[in-house]
Amino acid sequence: MKEELIKDADACYRRAEQKAAHYFKSLYVQVMQKTYVPTLTRDIQSWKHNHIHHHTLLSFFSRGKGKPDSRGYHNYIQWLDYTGKLDNYLDRSISYIYMRDLGKALDSPDTQERVRRAVDSLKSYLTSSTKTDNPETFSMAGLYRIAQKEGIETTMIWVIDKLKTVSSNIPMGMDAEQAKRKLIKIIAGVVMHEVEEMADDISHQERAQKLDKAIRLGYSYGLTYPFIDDLLDAKVLSTKEEKQYSELIRTTLITGSVPELGEWTGKNLDLIRYIHSELQDAFEYIKVHQRPDTIKSFFEQSYVFFNSQEVDRVKDLSNGNYTNEELYIPVILKSSSSRLIVRSVISAPEDEGFDNRTFFYGIYNQLADDFADMFDDMKEGAVTPYTYYMKYHGKRLDLINPFELYWTVISNLIHNVYHSDKKTCEVILDRAINGLKRFKERMGTKKYNEVMELFASGNQKFNSIIQKMVQKADDVDFFDKLLRDHMMNILKKERKEQEDFLDTIETVRNQINNILHIPKTDHVSLMKEPIIDAANYSLVGDGKRLRPIVTWIMGVNEYGLESSAIVPLLRSLEYMHTASLIFDDLPSQDNASIRRGSPTLHQVYNIAIAELTGLFLTQKAIWEQASLDQFDSKTVLKLIKYSAQMTEEMCKGQAMDLESKGKQLTLEQLNMMCFYKTGIGFEASLIMPAILAHAKELEIEALKKFAHHAGIAFQIKDDLLDVEGDLILLGKPIGKDAENTSSTFVSILGSDGARKAMWEHFCLATKALQEVPRNKTFLKHLLNYMVNRDH
Incomplete structure (x- = not known):
């Protein structure tokens, strides 16, 4: 029986591979023909009018406050509001989330109306919260007050306890703050999907029930990131433990049941026991809440996601013989399936438009992330399109330049997937230029120029246009990036403060004990x-x-x-x-x-x-x-x-x-x-x-x-x-x-x-x-x- 299930899983993965191979082939042709160059050149020429401003001396003085560091959350929001930029800032940010996370088309009137409502709501919250003296955007008290309004206090208490427990069980060699942030992000993503599926006239009680389920499902799915993906990437487990653990996950996805842990001989037994128990509960919760007509899709997408990650994970940077297909097809699969799963987790009805857009969109996001992380990945010996090209571009003339493929994907998305929609073009180009600006700021101009010398496209004119936009374009930043940086700062600060708190407690406690x-009295007592x-x-x-x-x-x-x-x-x-x-x-x-x-x-x-x-x-x-x-x-x-x-x-x-x-x-x-x-x-x-x-x-x-x-x-x-x-x-x-x-x-x-x-x-x-x-x-x-x- 298990052999039949394995065959079915492998067949499912092969079908996904074929679809990804077809997509990659179309991208390959566009890269080779450089069709993206004239197309995006025209797009950027139109786009730049909204983003390159020539300020007069008078306008410089009339602007009042200087632009603050965009990493300063509250000050930056206040500055955007003061300068009248907040509406556009939130509009592109929410529009991007609707595209990336919710798989929506921005030319849809319904999506446009939802974006507008979301912008109005978020603006109201941000402008009121920045006027208070309380900087605790993600405070437990703030989250609990939100939960009270929704009638899900018990759920919020549950998830706060869970996040605390997960964070305390993240082993050395992994980033506890990143794990917590990813979990929160995934929970929020699942909740967003659930809210999108809710009818406008839903009762308060039914809304509370759906939110409760979405938070628990989000946590259950989100656990796979720290306790499967990140754990297997972090080299915390021995080679034998990794193999045993991977087989346990694979068996679960193929059979639909979590096997017993069995004998575990590695040094990480206590960690694996906790993870096995927590993942088993999470897996069973997802299974129980799947509809019969969606559970097959959930298991198939989960297997594709896991297996594509495994295919990439076992690659060795010392192997100079990987083909372009071997480098990019797993990237297409894992980047799309990770987002497709979210919709199946909540048993949402099939949506062919969502599935197609999400499938084609995924690699854009993954290539952007891999570009930002290329030096960390290289240090860890991880194989990504960027690290592989950095190492072998001089020896392998057949290798696709991943940066050229990135712009090809952008052109393909704008004109073939989203049908040349102006709003989509605006948001995607905003995001692309913002990613390069952030990378340049983080790495420094010298390192950035070295990277561009290696990866910039063979078309000098197109590259000059891009670099001019990176240097001069304004109003391309995004709220989710601000939020991400702010959240990481808070989580790191919280951890440092907590460590200092516990150290202080122990130090003072020892002093007090002394x-x-x-x-006793000095004199010699008779009793x-x-x-x-x-x-x-x-x-x-x-x-x-x-x-x-x-x-x-x-x-x-x-x-x-x-x-x-x-x-x-x-x-x-x-x-x-x-x-x-x-x-x-x-x-x-x-x-x-x-x-x-x-x-x-x-x-x-x-x-x-x-x-x-x-x-x-x-x-x-x-x-x-x-x-x-x-x-x-x-x-x-x-x-x-x-x-x-x-x-x-x-x-x-x-x-x-x-x-x-x-x-x-x-x-x-x-x-x-x-x-x-x-x-x-x-x-x-x-x-x-x-x-x-x-x-x-x-x-x-x-x-x-x-x-x-x-x-x-x-x-x-x-x-x-x-x-x-x-x-x-x-x-x-x-x-x-x-x-x-x-x-x-x-x-x-x-x-x-x-x-x-x-x-x-x-x-x-x-x-x-x-x-x-x-x-x-x-x-x-x-x-x-x-x-x-x-x-």
Whole structure:
């Protein structure tokens, strides 16, 4: 049976090869005859009138703002809007996406209307978002707010968690940011296709269902890029592992079922186990959501895509005998099938026009990408039309110049595929010149000229026209490129900030651990001092020390306080927090057996000692605060007064918690109780250094608002971990809330509802953070940690 399936798959690939060979033959004839030269020369002569501007001295001064660097996202959008260029910029950008990603013809009135609506909508969003002080275009809070409007909050939470997990499992030797960006791009592409297929009068509920499915399908299909294509290209796996893994993928696409992993002898077993499990779930999700009449097409296109990638992957740059057909036919196949799959993934009805346009268009995009990446590809020894021509053009006169083929494809698309449509000609030439301008900017003029000397067409006049356009043409940039650069900058910045955040946390945590030990009295005691031993036992546990860490970073880094001056405050916060945990664990309260990975204090000593130790640490905390001798007494008194008030509120919160056991609280009551129990501690860690630094009242109010919502989000995450967490990671038993019949966000709202509530408070905390007139990086990542932690 499997042999028959293999024959069918091979026959399918041969049919695709024949179609690609026919296309390549037609392109080959055009290249040899150089028919593209006079055709595109005429096109460019007409096109350039919109792109080469002769500014007068008066117009130079009247333009006001100088053109900013196009890589500066917000400034560039503002400049485009200010100069009146934004509409055309967005129009060519959206038109290009409709051509490339959605396979549309731009001469269609329906497409033109959809482009216009998309431009208006995007312009409205961009001009409003650039006027705000929030630069977080891709913030989790922003994405969640969009999801709320569409009624797909649970889906957004799911995909954010998935992206985080995938990113954390990208091995060394691969680019985690690129993997994440590609996944987001593919998800967006599938969603765009789904939205295009929706009727205008679709109900909100049905739209939400379709968007949910599209996001999950996009993620499922998108996983193939980091975990198949990129993984096999990155040389992370050994040769034996690559062969075994490729065979597993091939078997899946041929049989329609994911085989068991079986025995795996390579060093990447843990990685492959995770990938196998994730891809299996993704594959099954796609299969379940395929219509019977489209599933065959999906498997065929997927096999063509995978096999064409494999054919290219095994090529060796040291082999000087590849034919033009061997170089270009796999490129045609993989570049077209990758986009054809997207439509079949959502089980869209057959569209012959889409299929044809996408098939002919693919190689244009691939040749542009290969041109941009040629030096990286050469360094890695990858065979592409450009790297192969660079190496063998002097020895192989039969080789097609890929840059000439690129312009041939452009001419063929404009006049044979899109029937000489003016808008299509405008957009494709914009894109081509923009690609060369970006390449020149990135590589430098000298390197660019060397490349052009090698690849420029044999027609000197045509090449001169192209280079003149690269030098002088304006208004050829695209939003998707701006967005891509902006997204990569954000992802890289986020990763660097997160690494710095974790390093800072660990460094400060170690420093705090070294100052917490309580020494015994100097005189020789006639009796043991179990209270101090018990206190040090509780303090030495594997605590997160979040509160004193936050205080140290805010106090030292943001308010400029001397680190030595606030040591007593750091101790007091951890003493107070540890005391609250001792009381919380008592049999009369939560009756916990494990805390911070060790037996609770009352089990090691006894209940009476535990109670006295809690009281001792509370008083010790006040004593430490009174020891802040490098600050004026009025300020210290204000801090102690605030601290006493917060302790009072925390006691109220714990009393509410005890009183609520076995009772069903309202959400409002639960919010109040958990803020008193948890949020107050976070608030104190922020407000106490602010008091010492004489921060203004408006800043203190903003910090309180942030702490309020961050604290509740933290508690909701605790409630979720109590149901779903790992005992070893948590350092305390799970299921304790249910055992104690405590009202929690999970018991009241369910797991999904609790997650929504957590993200709502995350969004509110993020908004409150914008009002804090300080560097917000640490607090932003602290908030991210609170909702994304696993312990």
